[in-house]
Amino acid sequence: SFSSGNVAELTFTVADDSNPSQSTDAIVNVTINAVPAKVQTAIILFAPDSNEGSQTFYSIGQDRTYSVNDVEATDGASANVDLGYFFVQEANLASPEDYSTAFTGAYDLSDWDVRRASEMVETTLTDDQFLELSSVADVEGALDGIDFSAGESTVEGLTVGGTIYAFQTADGLEGLFRVTALTPGFSPADNITLEFILAEAADEN
Numbered sequence: 293s294f295s296s297g298n299v300a301e302l303t304f305t306v307a308d309d310s311n312p313s314q315s316t317d318a319i320v321n322v323t324i325n326a327v328p329a330k331v332q333t334a335i336i337l338f339a340p341d342s343n344e345g346s347q348t349f350y351s352i353g354q355d356r357t358y359s360v361n362d363v364e365a366t367d368g369a370s371a372n373v374d375l376g377y378f379f380v381q382e383a384n385l386a387s388p389e390d391y392s393t394a395f396t397g398a399y400d401l402s403d404w405d406v407r408r409a410s411e412m413v414e415t416t417l418t419d420d421q422f423l424e425l426s427s428v429a430d431v432e433g434a435l436d437g438i439d440f441s442a443g444e445s446t447v448e449g450l451t452v453g454g455t456i457y458a459f460q461t462a463d464g465l466e467g468l469f470r471v472t473a474l475t476p477g478f479s480p481a482d483n484i485t486l487e488f489i490l491a492e493a494a495d496e497n
Contacts, residue, residue, distance in 0.1 A: 326427035330495065332488040334472075337377035340398050341480035348399075349376045349388070352410075352488060353465055360399050370404035374461045383474055383484050385412070386446040394446040408462040411443030415468065417456040422470055422489070431491040434458075435466055450474070450484065466491045 332355045338346040344360035351358065351372040363369045375385050378395040386394040389409040392401050401407055417434060425431055440460040447457060450471050460466045473485035 328494040371406040383450040
């Protein structure tokens with residue numbers, strides 16, 4: 293196998309059909325082009341509010357934020373939501389399956405048709421290493437060996453410059469995310485900013 297961005301040297305043997313003993317080798321250098329990974333930046337999720345209008349939830353696949361009101365007003369929307377934000381002494385994320393349990397007394401999601409489960413796993417990547425990832429192959433390499441079956445559907449104590457997490461959504465979308473900004477607190481104006489890089493090709497312009 294070849295890594296994207298590298299130059300592979302391929303050797304071909306060319307033989308004369310009429311004289312099989314006569315042959316020569318031809319060497320061809322081939323550059324394996326990297327496939328850029330999809331990056332989703334400046335994803336701002338706000339703390340819950342009593343009117344259920346705060347953009348607290350996120351669909352990674354759609355790259356779209358949702359409020360509870362948005363989800364409940366749109367048929368099938370709950371099947372797209374992967375994560376929700378909440379703050380209790382520290383910043384936390386939970387998949388819809390566990391959100392109401394992890395954040396007792398917050399939003400009741402029992403009316404949602406689907407409450408998806410996303411799995412998250414701590415990695416040892418640093419911010420600098422995260423920023424060096426650019427291709428699908430890079431992301432796949434960073435995810436190699438991660439066991440999502442041992443992941444968590446809730447992660448706690450998120451901080452800027454802290455742990456880089458690997459994720460897998462309910463429909464198998466994988467990638468990594470980090471926290472780039474945090475305004476801690478319980479007010480609906482308080483928020484967390486996330487950046488995602490997916491093991492999926494970037495959209496063509």
